[in-house]
Amino acid sequence: MSNNNSQSIHLKKEILARIIEAFLSDNYEENTRLIPYDMRPKGAEVPYRCCIYKERAILKERVKAGLGFSLEEDDETKLLSDYAKEALEREKPDEHPLTVLDAACAGCVPSRIYVTDLCQGCVARPCQSACKFGAIEMVNGKSKIDGSKCKSCKMCMNACPYNAIVKLAVPCEDACPVGAIQKDSNGITRIDYEQCISCGKCVAACPFGAVNEKSQIIDILKHMKDDKKEVIAMFAPSIVGQLPGTIYQLKTAMEKAGFDRVYEVAQGADITTINEAKEFEERMEEGAPFMTTSCCAGYNQFIKKHLPELKEFESTTETPLYYTAELVKEKYPEAITVFISPCVAKRKESMDNPNVDYVMTYEELGALFIAKRIEIAECEESKFEVESSKQGRNFGNTTGVAEAVKSVAKNPEEVKPYIISGLTKDTVKELKKFTKDKSCPGCNLIEVMCCEGGCIGGNATINIPRVARKQLKTLLDESEDLKRND
Amino acid sequence: MAKVNVKICMGTTCFVMGSSQLQDLVDIVKNKYGEAVEVSGSTCLNHCTNSSEYSKAPYVTVDDTVIQEATIDKVLQEIDRKLKENE
Ligand code: FES
Numbered sequence: 406m407s408n409n410n411s412q413s414i415h416l417k418k419e420i421l422a423r424i425i426e427a428f429l430s431d432n433y434e435e436n437t438r439l440i441p442y443d444m445r446p447k448g449a450e451v452p453y454r455c456c457i458y459k460e461r462a463i464l465k466e467r468v469k470a471g472l473g474f475s476l477e478e479d480d481e482t483k484l485l486s487d488y489a490k491e492a493l494e495r496e497k498p499d500e501h502p503l504t505v506l507d508a509a510c511a512g513c514v515p516s517r518i519y520v521t522d523l524c525q526g527c528v529a530r531p532c533q534s535a536c537k538f539g540a541i542e543m544v545n546g547k548s549k550i551d552g553s554k555c556k557s558c559k560m561c562m563n564a565c566p567y568n569a570i571v572k573l574a575v576p577c578e579d580a581c582p583v584g585a586i587q588k589d590s591n592g593i594t595r596i597d598y599e600q601c602i603s604c605g606k607c608v609a610a611c612p613f614g615a616v617n618e619k620s621q622i623i624d625i626l627k628h629m630k631d632d633k634k635e636v637i638a639m640f641a642p643s644i645v646g647q648l649p650g651t652i653y654q655l656k657t658a659m660e661k662a663g664f665d666r667v668y669e670v671a672q673g674a675d676i677t678t679i680n681e682a683k684e685f686e687e688r689m690e691e692g693a694p695f696m697t698t699s700c701c702a703g704y705n706q707f708i709k710k711h712l713p714e715l716k717e718f719e720s721t722t723e724t725p726l727y728y729t730a731e732l733v734k735e736k737y738p739e740a741i742t743v744f745i746s747p748c749v750a751k752r753k754e755s756m757d758n759p760n761v762d763y764v765m766t767y768e769e770l771g772a773l774f775i776a777k778r779i780e781i782a783e784c785e786e787s788k789f790e791v792e793s794s795k796q797g798r799n800f801g802n803t804t805g806v807a808e809a810v811k812s813v814a815k816n817p818e819e820v821k822p823y824i825i826s827g828l829t830k831d832t833v834k835e836l837k838k839f840t841k842d843k844s845c846p847g848c849n850l851i852e853v854m855c856c857e858g859g860c861i862g863g864n865a866t867i868n869i870p871r872v873a874r875k876q877l878k879t880l881l882d883e884s885e886d887l888k889r890n891d
Numbered sequence: 892m893a894k895v896n897v898k899i900c901m902g903t904t905c906f907v908m909g910s911s912q913l914q915d916l917v918d919i920v921k922n923k924y925g926e927a928v929e930v931s932g933s934t935c936l937n938h939c940t941n942s943s944e945y946s947k948a949p950y951v952t953v954d955d956t957v958i959q960e961a962t963i964d965k966v967l968q969e970i971d972r973k974l975k976e977n978e
Contacts (some may be wrong), residue, residue: 411909418908419946426942441941649906771907775945779901780935868911
């Protein structure tokens, strides 16, 4: 995806591939323990940190997250091999999908207000007298801010005649649409899980790669290996363009990689579209001012935690994943279902849905192909049991859901979409206004997607949305229109 | 003058590790060098077979030079070098 931490994303994918390789080897636990040493062997160059030991220590933490563990409660004495073993033994993945790596996070200055080298160490010290909290001390003749006392009021900034004091950005805080992530006075970032909507924007924003997802890859591999139950993959529509080859080749590749069956979640999107169109018509007949879509997991959590008043305007239609998983579990009640997703928030949705057992991101799927040496573009094409429609396949693209609903509405010209492409501090304000006014001027169907550009811009995507969209277009041109039969 | 030949690896490993984001090179190179340089996507170039190697993906070749952890900038630099050499 297009963001500012491509180095740490590269590292993340490498680590995932190595964990998978370790799992597939004949000495999983020991080989997992060795990952940091294999990646930074004795004498290797140290690309990011001060020394090889620190670098390995941080890699160890990243492996832990890759094994699915929380990094907050940390036991330094515990070996990665112990974690590897524990990952195999757990029944359920950890509840909250995100975890912060403190050692990487410390790269960002703790205090938001910072005295630069421009400080002249003047005699008057207007900054010191401006600070009501006694946070400014003189060190070597220059001002220095004590992060534990600073309240970021900016009084010193305004007082300094040299403009030597600046406010520093903390990218994760700036990216979070709901203020759920914050550096505390010790400079350590914490996620407030009560507030967090799992949108994953902090993951993409942090230039140090400090916010990690707890992967469920080991849990999934375990089920593939023990072969007791079928493991069925359901991939989100936004996967198109995220990997080489066509989705039909991808299906074959996934079967080679260990899935017993592969479904398109676009199939469930077709059900969502029809239901949502019917619901829209009913609501409009009853005089509702507008309806919002309901398929984005981050947005659903946003309503629940931050804007419950909007709930009455939100469609009650279930998500594409919901319908797909229901279909699959009806047919194969014993199977283990895995949702293949670009999104952190869907991890949360899946935990609340008994029909979805695990979530695997596109990055994790990519790592699985790397570890298993599967060339997707060389695989045969294989068809799906049910071909999804053009509209369903476009669900992960901004405007795709609203267009789908419109395309099957009885009177398409009466559907007037308003598109929110990315939940940000600004669009949150907009939504609050619509809710308060009980009106969305000139529009009656609000499509909300938490990620900019739609799921195609999700935090665990591999390709740039613009390029992925080209590939999507090719598929849409070959796909049939959705038909409504009532 | 011989053309400079650029191959962007679009094999699974390279694609996942970042060559998906190098596809813009095709247009960039065409605009910058016109006919002098030829860019194409390629199937796996076989530089990725073991773990110490896949960690260095994506791979791009410029004539016979292999670029590891390729970025758009690295590739353009190498093209410039090659063009100079060929002069
Ligand atoms: S996928 Fe690029 S070298 Fe193999």
